[in-house]
Amino acid sequence: MARRPRRSTSAKSPARTSTPQPSAPQPSLGSTPAEPPGEFTGRYLVLLREDDLSSGLQALKSRAGLSEVCSSADFSHGEVEMAQASDAEIFVLDKLKVAVVNADPTQVQGLSAAVADDSAIMAVEPERFMYALQRAELQAGGAVPLQYLRGYRDAVNHLYDALAVESPELAEAGIAAAFADTAQFTWGLQATKVSQSRFTGRGVRIAVLDTGMELSHPDFVGRAITSLSFIPGEQVQDGNGHGTHCIGTALGAKSPMTGVRRYGCASMGEIFAGKVLSNGGSGADNGILAGINWAITNQCRVISMSLGAAVRPGETFSPVYEAVAQRALQSKPGTLIIAA
Numbered sequence: 001m002a003r004r005p006r007r008s009t010s011a012k013s014p015a016r017t018s019t020p021q022p023s024a025p026q027p028s029l030g031s032t033p034a035e036p037p038g039e040f041t042g043r044y045l046v047l048l049r050e051d052d053l054s055s056g057l058q059a060l061k062s063r064a065g066l067s068e069v070c071s072s073a074d075f076s077h078g079e080v081e082m083a084q085a086s087d088a089e090i091f092v093l094d095k096l097k098v099a100v101v102n103a104d105p106t107q108v109q110g111l112s113a114a115v116a117d118d119s120a121i122m123a124v125e126p127e128r129f130m131y132a133l134q135r136a137e138l139q140a141g142g143a144v145p146l147q148y149l150r151g152y153r154d155a156v157n158h159l160y161d162a163l164a165v166e167s168p169e170l171a172e173a174g175i176a177a178a179f180a181d182t183a184q185f186t187w188g189l190q191a192t193k194v195s196q197s198r199f200t201g202r203g204v205r206i207a208v209l210d211t212g213m214e215l216s217h218p219d220f221v222g223r224a225i226t227s228l229s230f231i232p233g234e235q236v237q238d239g240n241g242h243g244t245h246c247i248g249t250a251l252g253a254k255s256p257m258t259g260v261r262r263y264g265c266a267s268m269g270e271i272f273a274g275k276v277l278s279n280g281g282s283g284a285d286n287g288i289l290a291g292i293n294w295a296i297t298n299q300c301r302v303i304s305m306s307l308g309a310a311v312r313p314g315e316t317f318s319p320v321y322e323a324v325a326q327r328a329l330q331s332k333p334g335t336l337i338i339a340a
Contacts, residue, residue: 039310040126041284044108045320046099047123050327053097055120057090060099063114063121064107066090072290078297080290083232091286093293095331096324100127100286123319130288132211132242132281133306133340159191186263188249194265201251201266206302207295208250209288210243212236212275217244218257220271228294229275230287239279246306247273272300277307289324296328296335303328306340 048056060066070088072080072095085091091100103111114121179187185195213220213227215237227236238244251271252264274291277283288307295303328335 040128041286042102043127043284043286044101044103044111045123045125045127045285045289046101046111046121047320047323048097048099049120049122050097050323052120053092053094056097056099057092059114059120060090060101060111063110063119064101064103065110066101066103066107072293072297078290078294079228080230080294082230082287082290085286085290086232093289095293095296096289096327098289098320098324100289122323125318125320127285128309129282129284130277130307130309132240132277133308181261184261186261189262189265192265195262199266200254201269204266204269204302205272205295205298205300206251206266206269206304207272207274207291207298207300208243208247208304209274209276209291209295210246210306211240211277211279211281212238212243213247213271213273214238214241214244215273219248219253221257223251223253223271225271225273226298227273227275228291230290230294231275231278231283234275234278236273236275238275240277240281242281242306243273243275243277246304247271250302250304272298276305283307292324292328292337296331299333300335301333303335303337304339305337308340 046056046060048060057069066089068089069092070085070090071092072078072085073092075081078095085100089102093099101107101111108124111121111124115124179191181187182190189195212229212234213225213236215225215227229236248264250264251266251269252262254262254264254267256262256264272295274294276288276291288305292303325337325339328337
């Protein structure tokens with residue numbers, strides 16, 4: 001596999017990036033993109049034993065009769081060419097010890113049998129399409145997920161109980177203040193006490209994996225930005241808006257050039273913008289996992305994602321993503337995944 005490094009930007013200003021700028025206004029968050037053909041891609045995610053990648057690959061080849069392998073380790077800095085990865089029978093994420101395989105039902109049966117035999121293959125699950133958070137909710141039926149509402153309720157109740165220790169009147173006033181914007185800060189920065197923190201994120205690499213980034217945004221002039229697209233045929237430039245919004249929340253400036261109140265947390269963090277969702281707000285697991293692998297390879301300490309898929313009644317968590325999160329945290333120097 002030929003190495004094709006695609007180091008995109010590490011610029012003093014987004015204006016210096018080689019990514020082409022859009023010539024027309026981009027669609028808003030409220031636009032309705034064309035849907036992918038179904039919930040699943042037809043490929044499969046295979047979780048391999050963390051301590052023995054070579055045995056896992058051998059098991060994949062022998063159990064499923066697959067041979068063509070594309071590895072993220074074959075690309076400089078983990079900058080995978082997704083067109084090559086998608087065409088391969090086996091696409092291996094070297095930091096995650098996960099493979100994405102193109103397999104027919106008979107081959108998948110062989111892989112599933114390997115899991116039952118307690119081999120180097122630990123889990124097999126179908127590859128899904130993921131969506132920016134709003135789209136995932138719409139896919140699930142158009143309603144806000146119940147567990148999200150429960151979490152929101154619990155957070156508000158916890159804040160109320162903490163303030164009510166002193167007096168009910170103080171609790172009411174405190175909640176009103178915590179959930180209201182001021183001229184200086186959004187309510188979120190106040191509620192999480194970012195507004196009182198002395199930490200800026202200087203020297204910390206933070207990856208936001210989403211629909212990309214508006215690289216010419218005036219609030220990010222002068223910031224260190226490294227960007228890469230994992231969506232074939234689309235540049236990092238954000239044609240959706242969701243990714244830029246998420247990057248702003250995580251890494252927005254302390255004093256935005258646009259003159260608005262402060263809305264971002266790590267105002268001096270180093271930005272790694274990975275486009276793992278298309279301008280329409282959707283993307284497959286292989287690009288998302290490649291983005292996570294890229295962030296770990298580049299020693300990002302935090303990976304932020306705001307995406308998901310439709311969850312059916314009775315469906316549990318993904319064992320592959322659960323293992324990926326644990327392996328990222330155990331990597332050196334350690335990467336924390338935060339996923340809405």
